[in-house]
Amino acid sequence: xxxxxxxxxxxxxxxxxxxxxxxxxxxxxxxxxxxxxxxxxxxxxxxxxxxxxxxxxxxxxxxxxxxxxxxxxxxxxxxxxxxxxxxxxxxxxxxxxxxxxxxxxxxxxxxxxxxxxxxxxxxxxxxxxxxxxxxxxxxxxxxxxxxxxxxxxxxxxxxxxxxxxxxxxxxxxxxxxxxxxxxxxxxxxxxxxxxxxxxxxxxxxxxxxxxxxxxxxxxxxxxxxxxxxxxxxxxxxxxxxxxxxxxxxxxxxxxxxxxxxxxxxxxxxxxxxxxxxxxxxxxxxxxxxxxxxxxxxxxxxxxxxxxxxxxxxxxxxxxxxxxxxxxxxxxxxxxxxxxxxxxxxxxxxxxxxxxxxxxxxxxxxxxxxxxxxxxxxxxxxxxxxxxxxxxxxxxxxxxxxxxxxxxxxxxxxxxxxxxxxxxxxxxxxxxxxxxxxxxxxxxxxxxxxxxxxxxxxxxxxxxxx
Numbered sequence: 001x002x003x004x005x006x007x008x009x010x011x012x013x014x015x016x017x018x019x020x021x022x023x024x025x026x027x028x029x030x031x032x033x034x035x036x037x038x039x040x041x042x043x044x045x046x047x048x049x050x051x052x053x054x055x056x057x058x059x060x061x062x063x064x065x066x067x068x069x070x071x072x073x074x075x076x077x078x079x080x081x082x083x084x085x086x087x088x089x090x091x092x093x094x095x096x097x098x099x100x101x102x103x104x105x106x107x108x109x110x111x112x113x114x115x116x117x118x119x120x121x122x123x124x125x126x127x128x129x130x131x132x133x134x135x136x137x138x139x140x141x142x143x144x145x146x147x148x149x150x151x152x153x154x155x156x157x158x159x160x161x162x163x164x165x166x167x168x169x170x171x172x173x174x175x176x177x178x179x180x181x182x183x184x185x186x187x188x189x190x191x192x193x194x195x196x197x198x199x200x201x202x203x204x205x206x207x208x209x210x211x212x213x214x215x216x217x218x219x220x221x222x223x224x225x226x227x228x229x230x231x232x233x234x235x236x237x238x239x240x241x242x243x244x245x246x247x248x249x250x251x252x253x254x255x256x257x258x259x260x261x262x263x264x265x266x267x268x269x270x271x272x273x274x275x276x277x278x279x280x281x282x283x284x285x286x287x288x289x290x291x292x293x294x295x296x297x298x299x300x301x302x303x304x305x306x307x308x309x310x311x312x313x314x315x316x317x318x319x320x321x322x323x324x325x326x327x328x329x330x331x332x333x334x335x336x337x338x339x340x341x342x343x344x345x346x347x348x349x350x351x352x353x354x355x356x357x358x359x360x361x362x363x364x365x366x367x368x369x370x371x372x373x374x375x376x377x378x379x380x381x382x383x384x385x386x387x388x389x390x391x392x393x394x395x396x397x398x399x400x401x402x403x404x405x406x407x408x409x410x411x412x413x414x415x416x417x418x419x420x421x422x423x424x425x426x427x428x429x430x431x432x433x434x435x436x437x438x439x440x441x442x443x444x445x446x447x448x449x450x451x452x453x454x455x456x457x458x459x460x461x462x463x464x465x
Contacts, residue, residue: 011179015087015319016094020328020335028312028339030185031176032305047362048203049213055365059286060150060210062293063143066274067130067158073264074122074162075169081260082115082170083177084397087315090178090238091322107252108238113245114252115174116167123166130159142278147286154210161218168221171228171241178236179315187227195220258402265406269413276417280424280432287365288429291372294362299379302347306340306387310394317398333395340387348380371429378433382440389440392447404450411446415439 014026049057089104089111096104130137134156143151158165168191175184195216202212232239281288313336320329351358359372389412396405416439423431423438 012090012319015179015316016091016323016325016328020332023316023332024309024312024335024339027176027179027181027316028309028336030181031312032308032343033185033189036301036305036308048199049210052203052209054150055286055290055368056146057150057210058290058293058362059147060143060154061213062289062296063138063141063147063151063278064154064158064214065293065296066141066278067155069274070126071123071158071162071165072169074126075119075166076173077122077260077264078115078119078166078256079170079173079260080397081256081258082111082118083173084259084314084318084400085255086111086174086177086239087318087398088322088400091319091324094323105238109240109245110247110249110252111256112174112232112239113241113243114248114256115170116241117243117246118248118253118256119166119170120163123163126166127159127162130162131156134159140275142275142282144282145286147289150210154214157211157214157218161214161221164218164221164225168224171225171232173311173314174239174241175228175231175236176311177315177318178239179319180231180235181312183228183231183235187224187231190227191220191224194223259397259400259405261402261406265409265413269410269416273413273416273420277420277432277435280420284371284429284432285367287367288371288375288432290365291359291368291375294359294368295372295375295379297362298351298358298376299383302344302351302380303383303386305343305347306383307390309336309339309343310387310391313391314394314398317395321399329399333391336391337388340391341384344384344387348383351376351380371433374430375433378437382437385437385440385444389443389447392451396450408443408447408450412439412443415442 011026014023018026049061086108089108093101093104134152138148138152138155141151141155172184172187175187198216198219199213202208202216206212208215229241232241278289281292313332316332317329320332356369356373359369359376389408393405393408393412396402396408416436419439419442420432420435423435425431427434
């Protein structure tokens with residue numbers, strides 16, 4: 001006698017049919033787990049550098065953050081643009097005729113290859129240009145004095161690994177376009193474990209300092225690329241990344257860049273904003289930059305968890321839009337908003353209460369601890385508004401509303417600079433610290449307005465009322 005067994009639901013079930021909280025558990029929780037592991041790594045990595053007892057080394061990592069943003073911009077153009085288009089096409093497969101289905105599958109495979117190979121090529125161009133212009137680039141980042149040499153070492157290694165970092169960022173999003181959040185989680189966790197092991201070897205054993213930290217980041221991302229490329233080869237029903245599928249035609253590039261440009265603008269403006277901030281903050285000494293470097297790693301916990309929700313929700317939103325499931329798409333957006341609000345508040349409250357103790361884990365410098373306490377409060381307040389704005393951009397990207405995603409991304413980048421200059425001029429150090437909080441609140445207001453006006457140009461975007 002045989003017992004019938006029911007096959008477990010596949011990823012498409014969670015995208016198109018599952019109750020939304022169950023769908024978000026399947027799609028977002030693995031991403032939240034993955035990003036929190038990454039955040040914990042960043043905290044431990046800062047601890048490794050902090051254990052060397054050098055504030056300029058901690059400042060060097062802070063100076064290098066804009067470069068990380070640039071790499072994310074390169075990978076994000078292809079990863080976000082390619083994956084959201086693929087998710088929408090996969091949604092359209094649900095109602096396509098056999099002939100239309102064949103055409104859609106060909107598109108999906110071409111977009112998959114374009115995502116990976118495009119990220120690799122542009123990443124290589126950025127790497128070469130950055131290494132050729134290394135000295136002026138480090139100066140532009142705001143590094144000087146004792147922090148200049150370690151910043152140069154850190155940045156040069158990251159630049160050399162930019163093709164790998166860009167492809168890793170893109171392929172993670174590509175895998176999630178089919179709803180395979182668990183595979184992405186495994187890759188990120190494996191990469192993080194490799195990163196920690198490499199930190200011990202390169203920083204503590206070989207004493208390569210910040211250059212070792214940067215090399216550990218690059219090599220661990222090789223683990224991500226190898227694992228996910230193998231997963232796509234073995235398990236993906238539709239995605240293909242072989243070179244024979246790489247067809248950089250104008251139509252493919254236009255659609256990928258149409259959505260991905262908002263990611264590029266957002267990341268690029270973040271880079272510019274960080275450069276401007278570094279050059280203003282350096283007047284207050286290395287302590288402020290070191291404090292921001294530490295606080296940004298602490299506040300990444302709620303911020304990255306919120307990002308995990310948005311990343312998990314993106315294929316859900318894009319696929320339901322592509323399948324014409326308007327009510328499900330609308331409800332998924334609202335569920336995601338509630339998840340983000342709860343997550344940020346749950347993590348912000350204990351950080352408000354025990355912020356000084358948290359800072360003390362990374363530095364014993366009284367100047368760093370003093371200014372860091374204020375920085376931590378400001379960054380925690382901004383995290384909530386940043387989470388909602390990030391989800392709004394994700395929604396516009398997923399629904400194909402490229403214009404609105406671009407407007408909101410530009411707003412998020414452009415507002416910070418005049419706010420920073422004004423706050424710095426009128427309120428000095430206090431204004432400089434709180435400038436990002438003010439700009440995040442303003443961006444959230446703009447996001448609400450964009451939802452309320454219900455753009456006619458984006459017919460696929462459901463009304464918020």
